[in-house]
Amino acid sequence: MRAKGVALLILGVILIALSFLLFGEPDIKAIIGALLMGVGGAAVVASLTFFMGKKPQMQ
Structure with a gap:
């Protein structure tokens, strides 16, 4: 998960x-x-959600 974020x-x-x-x-x-900026910004936001997001708890 962290490797994908990096x-x-x-x-x-x-x-x-x-x-x-x-x-x-x-x-x-x-x-x-402009398209590259949009895709790059989306990739940065996605990587930050991978880093900041909580892992789902296993039951």
Whole structure:
């Protein structure tokens, strides 16, 4: 569970960094940059829920 969270966090940070490189470009590159920012942000939020979420208790 923690490995999945770490992988999503790294992926999210990389996608957000790539999106900043594409924002200055015109037309389609800016759209791709915005999509990368959205996916990267979602990956960061998902990784934080993996880290902060409580494990379900077994009965």
